[in-house]
Amino acid sequence: DQQVKQNSPSLSVQEGRISILNCDYTNSMFDYFLWYKKYPAEGPTFLISISSIKDKNEDGRFTVFLNKSAKHLSLHIVPSQPGDSAVYFCAASAQFSGGGADGLTFGKGTHLIIQP
Amino acid sequence: GAVVSQHPSRVICKSGTSVKIECRSLDFQATTMFWYRQFPKQSLMLMATSNEGSKATYEQGVEKDKFLINHASLTLSTLTVTSAHPEDSSFYICSALRTGRGEQFFGPGTRLTVL
Numbered sequence: 132d133q134q135v136k137q138n139s140p141s142l143s144v145q146e147g148r149i150s151i152l153n154c155d156y157t158n159s160m161f162d163y164f165l166w167y168k169k170y171p172a173e174g175p176t177f178l179i180s181i182s183s184i185k186d187k188n189e190d191g192r193f194t195v196f197l198n199k200s201a202k203h204l205s206l207h208i209v210p211s212q213p214g215d216s217a218v219y220f221c222a223a224s225a226q227f228s229g230g231g232a233d234g235l236t237f238g239k240g241t242h243l244i245i246q247p
Numbered sequence: 248g249a250v251v252s253q254h255p256s257r258v259i260c261k262s263g264t265s266v267k268i269e270c271r272s273l274d275f276q277a278t279t280m281f282w283y284r285q286f287p288k289q290s291l292m293l294m295a296t297s298n299e300g301s302k303a304t305y306e307q308g309v310e311k312d313k314f315l316i317n318h319a320s321l322t323l324s325t326l327t328v329t330s331a332h333p334e335d336s337s338f339y340i341c342s343a344l345r346t347g348r349g350e351q352f353f354g355p356g357t358r359l360t361v362l
Contacts, residue, residue, distance in 0.1 A: 165350075174251070174340050174353035175291070220291065234281045234293035234306075235342075235351060 134158045135223050137238035145246050150208040152241050154221030157202065161223040165235065166195060166206045168217045175220060179206070208243075216245045250274055251343050253354035260331055261362055267327045268357045270341030277343035280324040281351065282316065285338045297324040321346075331361040 136155045144150045152166075162183040167175035181188040181195045181204070188195050194207045208215055219242075222235040250273040260266050270280055278299050283291040295316055296304040303316035313335075315327040324343075328335055338358050342351040 167353075172338065172356065172358060174253075174342075174355045177350060177352065180350065234283075234296050235291075236293070237283075237290045239290040 132157075133239075134161075135221055135236050135238040137221055137241050139241050140239070141242040141244065143244045143246060144211050146213060147210045150206075150211045150215065150243055150245070152206040152208075152219050152221070152243065154204050154206075154238055155202055156204075156223050158223070158225070158236070159202070160225040161236075163224050164195070164197060164204050165222045165224075166193075167220045167222060167237075168215075169220060169240070170217055178219075211243075211245045213245050213247060216243060218242050249345060249350075249352045251341065251352045251354040253339075253341055253357050255357060256355060257358040257360075259360045259362065262332055263330055265327055265329045266331055266359060267325055268339055268341075268359075270324045270326070270343070270354050272322045272343040272345075272352070275343070275345045276321040277324075278321060278346045279344040280318060281342045281344070282314070282324075282326050283340045283342065285340060285356075291340060328359065331359070333361045335359065336361045 165180040166178045169175045179190050179193045179195050181197050186197050197204045218240040220240045221238040224233040224235050252271045254269045280297040282294045285291045294309045297316045297318040299318045305311045318324040340356040342353045
């Protein structure tokens with residue numbers, strides 16, 4: 132049973148446009164959500180996170196939106212740049228309800244391709 | 248800050264041998280570290296939670312006698328794959344939870360190939 136789902140295996144976006152990556156979750160205990168960027172044969176790099184008490188968090192070109200009622204979050208990248216091409220993983224944890232030290236549950240990732 | 252290293256970055260071994268992978272938090276203390284495994288084109292799957300000074304907590308389906316975890320200090324956790332078999336070939340990634348913070352910082356990963 133996959134608790135974090137990224138239904139788009141890949142996404143192609145033109146340089147300069149907005150990239151929107153989506154993520155759905157099923158576990159209502161999740162209260163902390165993160166986005167990671169990953170290249171092959173490397174560890175994930177943290178991008179941005181959001182706790183369940185917020186519905187938006189912004190950091191530079193990256194904005195994460197959380198819709199708790201829909202159990203859905205999205206990552207917006209604007210403007211998209213060629214260096215953004217990578218696999219993006221959505222991850223979740225029951226951090227606060229789980230006592231503060233919880234492993235992450237990852238989605239399967241979305242391969243973002245930025246076309247020049 | 249918040250750098251996590253792993254050693255070795257890649258290892259090739261014969262079936263039946265044991266392999267140790269080290270995970271170090273270089274500039275912060277980590278009471279808790281995590282070990283993940285990623286198969287090709289798959290998600291990262293949590294294997295176990297490593298707590299400094301206590302026994303590791305393993306996820307369902309992960310054999311604790313096969314994947315030995317030792318978290319002897321606040322900056323080092325080791326994963327030993329005992330009696331490795333070809334099906335253990337995978338990309339193993341650790342992460343460290345900075346004490347008092349919520350973010351996990353990931354190491355660069357270790358590619359294990361068992362012949």
